[in-house]
Amino acid sequence: MQARPPTMNDVAATASVGLKTVSRFVNGATNIDPVLAARIALAIEALDYRHNLAAASIRPGRSSKLIGLVISDLANPYYSSLARSIERVCSEHGYLLMSMSCDEDTERHQLLIDRLIAQRVDGLIVVPPRDDPNAWADGARWRIPLVVVDRPVTAPGIHTILADNAGGTEAATAELVRQGAARVAFIGDSLKLYTMRERLAGYRRIIEHDDLRLSARLTFTGAHTADQASDIVLSLLEKNLADAIFAANNRSTIGALRAFARAGHRLPLIGFDDFEAAPLLNPAVSVVAQDVAEMGRVAAETVLAAAQGLAPLVETHVLPTRLVLRGSEAKEISGTEWLE
């Protein structure tokens, strides 16, 4: 069905020039006889010749100009924003980004990394899998630059880009306290997750500093789903055990909102991670926002610099978060404002 695609040799023959001249032409060399160049251009057009980068890239000194990215889910807004930002930087440098989803599956994660290395990408950006974030990088010998994003890895000598999970949570908790909440509850997922441990640490910096000695009774790390978070918050509301809620991830934020709706009244709330609906809800939901685009940019520039031999120092980069106050700290549902 599909004929073998034409090669540089075919072009050379058709244009009656040497192979090397076609190679020069294709690679954009300037010192070519205009007459030959025209013949070559014509032949390329006639044959519909396409440069074969796979063949070109196996020569020593040449590289694929490909960067690999392994995340858990391309369709998750957090990761797709990250991918988009990385893609932008890559394309500015003439690189193509290959973004792969591993579904937080450790095995698939490894498979994808192996496949990308087999594809001879010039660099790798990886979000470690949630469970067992270290195994894949453990004894591996990295011949290509590797940058890790969002969660750190224990293996040494790896570029790491993180958000300031602790600092962001600290700021949010402090704001809730400043607004008069003596009892701020922390609703989050398992402490097996690095980000949860960090966020809880930030929360404790404030709560224990204020010596309220409440952190233990108000700390909930079993909210794996929005429903579980909702149940926890509902119970707090019914027993009047808290004055404000810090929701340590999106699911917990949604859960808290559902609990508010069910109970008919609400508490001041700040959630970790922004989400599309947050500014559209009534009242708009305050959040700690990560600068995902910036994380992507730094990750991409780090990997590209290293890929081009500019070998930056291996270091951990912690990017600041932003407290976005929108109005969910109001004591009651205002009912008047809606969508702005």
Add this chain to the structure above:
Amino acid sequence: MQARPPTMNDVAATASVGLKTVSRFVNGATNIDPVLAARIALAIEALDYRHNLAAASIRPGRSSKLIGLVISDLANPYYSSLARSIERVCSEHGYLLMSMSCDEDTERHQLLIDRLIAQRVDGLIVVPPRDDPNAWADGARWRIPLVVVDRPVTAPGIHTILADNAGGTEAATAELVRQGAARVAFIGDSLKLYTMRERLAGYRRIIEHDDLRLSARLTFTGAHTADQASDIVLSLLEKNLADAIFAANNRSTIGALRAFARAGHRLPLIGFDDFEAAPLLNPAVSVVAQDVAEMGRVAAETVLAAAQGLAPLVETHVLPTRLVLRGSEAKEISGTEWLE
């Protein structure tokens, strides 16, 4: 800095076996002397050898096992869902998906396609650029399978996957009429866009069929932004010119919601395309939802079938949409229900 990565030859030398035997081993051939196999495995481990797929793929009869995808924006939920769905099918078939964003930029779109072909992808899935959706595919001779998604292309012989834009809008409009709206307004973007033309056509099937002769006065195709949509809807509300709103895309839906908020009262509303906030708003927003995952699945299976020589008939595939009624058709802001 980075040493040249070890080759199959290095492995063969280390293991004291022939090159071809290593090749067999790496490609999973079964008929290998277990003793030699063990030596090879050891050598691979010792050298940290990695198969070079780029080199392998230049041999005749071998392919890259890569599929290319060109969309406008990976960070757009619609496209990231599409990419995710395609990626899933590809990986089930042992293919890797390369997803690229062109930002609706015709030039970049062409650049990406050329680059992917140069990379020797086995197939290409493309969302044509919004402006000038035909140029890129016009005279091109496609040696690899090509599938076009979301918007059609005039060039013949190209697999095309579309959503039933007209049918979905028809159903939504009919529902609004059924609920008693005599004057349903159509708020959308320019008719230069294929999807807008289709959606308007669906709207007219109902409005003109009902002989209400209102479609012209109630059709607005200048809502390029949410703000413009908002202004239009606000004016309709103030002059009491419409009984219900059909918002032909997400931006128009958001605009209509803003107008409702500003005016303090609302009309029955159905929007085209679902969005994350829709079920969370109060009242929840009814939409015409596209089955994006299914579109991706069909696109991927079409391209993979063709790539594997199963050459399915070239055809246009129109996938049904789903009318998701959630409660935004209520006449007033209820204020009691909130997040469920």
Add this chain to the structure above:
DNA sequence: TTGTAAGCGTTATCAA
């Protein structure tokens, strides 16, 4: 400036 010849890492042929 141009072309010839060698070699990149892999796979396919084919004789052993």
Add this chain to the structure above:
DNA sequence: TTGATAACGCTTACAA
């Protein structure tokens, strides 16, 4: 079953 040898499409000395 194994391994020397010849491709694959391309780039890079090096000679012309």
